[in-house]
Amino acid sequence: MHRALTTLASLRQLADGWAGYESKGPESRTIADAEVFAQVVLAEPAILEPIISPACDGEVNFFWENQHITLDLGFYGDGFYSFYAKTEDGEEFFGDHQSIDSMLPTKIVEHLLKA
Amino acid sequence: MEYTLEDMHSLLRLNFAPQHIVDGKVLPTAISTEDLKIRGYSLDAEPLIDSETLTERAQSQSEKDPQARVSPYISRFQYCDANAIKIDEAPAFNIFHSPVAFDQEKQIKANPAHVSLLCNESEKGKPYYRKARILLLPLLQNLIELNAYVEKIKTDKTEKTTADH
Numbered sequence: 001m002h003r004a005l006t007t008l009a010s011l012r013q014l015a016d017g018w019a020g021y022e023s024k025g026p027e028s029r030t031i032a033d034a035e036v037f038a039q040v041v042l043a044e045p046a047i048l049e050p051i052i053s054p055a056c057d058g059e060v061n062f063f064w065e066n067q068h069i070t071l072d073l074g075f076y077g078d079g080f081y082s083f084y085a086k087t088e089d090g091e092e093f094f095g096d097h098q099s100i101d102s103m104l105p106t107k108i109v110e111h112l113l114k115a
Numbered sequence: 116m117e118y119t120l121e122d123m124h125s126l127l128r129l130n131f132a133p134q135h136i137v138d139g140k141v142l143p144t145a146i147s148t149e150d151l152k153i154r155g156y157s158l159d160a161e162p163l164i165d166s167e168t169l170t171e172r173a174q175s176q177s178e179k180d181p182q183a184r185v186s187p188y189i190s191r192f193q194y195c196d197a198n199a200i201k202i203d204e205a206p207a208f209n210i211f212h213s214p215v216a217f218d219q220e221k222q223i224k225a226n227p228a229h230v231s232l233l234c235n236e237s238e239k240g241k242p243y244y245r246k247a248r249i250l251l252l253p254l255l256q257n258l259i260e261l262n263a264y265v266e267k268i269k270t271d272k273t274e275k276t277t278a279d280h
Binding site: 017018019020021022051053054055056057059061063065069072074082083084086092094095096 | 134137140142143144146147149150154176179180187221222223240241242243245246248249
């Protein structure tokens, strides 16, 4: 979890314009939301840390990809996260307006734990 | 200039390691969901692009964040492959030529090769656009180092000129 929190802290230096004209840096509250969720999801030590990266529209993204699941999950600073996941057997999961202190659906967690 | 995209034409996107590419793979955040939903994801049409434009763009973007934009790569894929992506059995994207005019105030250079890729659906929730970019992402994984790509298009142009004569 330490590495995830360090990565999130480093995103605070990104200002508007960091990725070209009209790009937005992640707002402090977006990073704070991601930090809360990181502490929820990574409290399960068997879940590998995601790749954490910013998008040019202000999103902070957590990305997990292994042979069992692809999970694209992100924050925009509104107190919620949204996600799309697809498992190895083709099952899809869609989540929107998920509270940042809420854990992922059990089936997704099970696939993350397989990695 | 009117330009019609054809199935076998290649589309290009400049990506950088480590900002967009980690362990040799392009990340989802190389495609912003806002671009897919509202603004259009910017690409270049290979038949219209020149090497100087790509090189200058890479240099200019790298200077803005040299630590995150160390190594420039071109993601190259065919128009027909992006056009074939479907969600709920309907074509996911509208891909169209959208040349950019010079804008001194915004410091935007003219780009006659500019192409926009936009989701056909504009009223869906965030998970829909996450799915759209996860479907598009495999096409971006065909990566060519920028310098190698520039050399290739210079060589191709020279060979074409020689053949024309």
